Amino acid sequence: NAGVTQTPKFRVLKTGQSMTLLCAQDMNHEYMYWYRQDPGMGLRLIHYSVGEGTTAKGEVPDGYNVSRLKKQNFLLGLESAAPSQTSVYFCASRSSYNEQFFGPGTRLTVL
Amino acid sequence: QQPVQSPQAVILREGEDAVINCSSSKALYSVHWYRQKHGEAPVFLMILLKGGEQKGHEKISASFNEKKQQSSLYLTASQLSYSGTYFCGTEIRGSGGYQKVTFGIGTKLQVIP
Numbered sequence: 001n002a003g004v005t006q007t008p009k010f011r012v013l014k015t016g017q018s019m020t021l022l023c024a025q026d027m028n029h030e031y032m033y034w035y036r037q038d039p040g041m042g043l044r045l046i047h048y049s050v051g052e053g054t055t056a057k058g059e060v061p062d063g064y065n066v067s068r069l070k071k072q073n074f075l076l077g078l079e080s081a082a083p084s085q086t087s088v089y090f091c092a093s094r095s096s097y098n099e100q101f102f103g104p105g106t107r108l109t110v111l
Numbered sequence: 112q113q114p115v116q117s118p119q120a121v122i123l124r125e126g127e128d129a130v131i132n133c134s135s136s137k138a139l140y141s142v143h144w145y146r147q148k149h150g151e152a153p154v155f156l157m158i159l160l161k162g163g164e165q166k167g168h169e170k171i172s173a174s175f176n177e178k179k180q181q182s183s184l185y186l187t188a189s190q191l192s193y194s195g196t197y198f199c200g201t202e203i204r205g206s207g208g209y210q211k212v213t214f215g216i217g218t219k220l221q222v223i224p
Contacts, residue, residue, distance in 0.1 A: 031210055042113065042216035043153070043198060050210050059113075059213065090152060098141065098160075100200075100212065102152035 002026055004103035006091050012109045013081045021076040021106050023091030029101075031094035032074040034058075034066065036087040037105075043090065049074055081110045112137055114201045116215035123189045123222045131184040131218045133199030142175050142182040143200035143212055146193075153198060156184075189222045196220070 007022045023032065034046040035058075045058030047066040055066045063085060065077045074093075078085060086109050092100040114135045123129055133142060141160045145153040159175035159182060170187040186193055196219045200212040 033212070035214075040216060043200075043214040044113075045211060045213060048211060056211070058211065094210075098143070098158045099155040100143070100145075100153075101155070104152055 004091060004093055004101050006089075006103040006106050008106060009104065010107050012111065013078075014111050015082060017081050018077070018079050019081065019108075020078075021089055021091075021108075023074045023076070023093075023103055024072055025074075025093040025101070026072060027093060027095065027101065028071070029093035029095055030071070032068065033092045033094070033100065034064070034074065034076045035090045035092065036060065036085075037090060038087050046076065046089075083110045086110045112203070113213055114199055114215040116197075116199055116218050118218060119216070120219040121221070123186075123193075123220065125191060125222055125224055126188050129186045129189060129220060131186075131197050131199075131220070133182045133184070133201070133215060135180045135201050135203070137180065137201075137203040139175075139177065139180050139182075140202040142173075143202075144173055144182075144184050145198045145200065145214075146195045147198065147217070148195040156197075186220070189220075191222050191224065194220060194222045 004025045033048040035043040049055045049068040052071040089106045091103040143158045144156040147153040173184045175182045196217040198214045198217045200214045
């Protein structure tokens with residue numbers, strides 16, 4: 001039982017490049033979330049999903065897209081990376097008891 | 112709307128108590144509390160679903176005042192292992208508010224010997 005995993009752990013991009021962050025969970029949870037964490041800003045919700053095939057915008061969705069084609073996976077895409085997207089990205093899934101399980105995070109630097 | 116946490120930082124000696132507050136301008140459905148140690152992912156502490164409810168976990172407990180839209184986290188007889196950043200997360204009542212947890216900026220707590 002791996003819980004929530006994220007791929008990759010680290011990544012450096014140049015401005016304008018694109019990439020996809022993968023989140024996978026093996027707990028059969030319906031709800032999944034993507035957050036970004038920046039110093040002094042806390043955890044800010046980017047997008048979330050309440051089930052396979054559904055997604056919704058969070059607080060800071062601009063510049064990101066998501067897809068939830070399979071229940072266990074939640075993908076976060078950056079179409080044209082900007083330095084302002086330099087951050088630590090956390091994925092989380094939520095149990096029926098409302099506890100959120102966070103992945104280990106992806107540290108992204110955009111030059 | 113991000114909930115507001117206070118204080119932003121606190122330093123305690125082992126054995127001392129602390130209170131971290133969380134407030135929202137919106138009517139709340141639930142309040143979540145998480146702790147994050149440096150370089151790690153946040154870890155769930157507890158969730159409060161009903162107004163006035165208090166929940167506890169060993170020497171860490173919390174209360175939720177639904178009318179005031181406030182929650183407080185109580186750390187009793189602090190231990191070195193309590194050090195970290197504490198986040199409250201809130202779910203707002205009303206359409207579109209459920210299932211979406213919004214976190215505050217966190218309270219950095221350091222326990223020293």
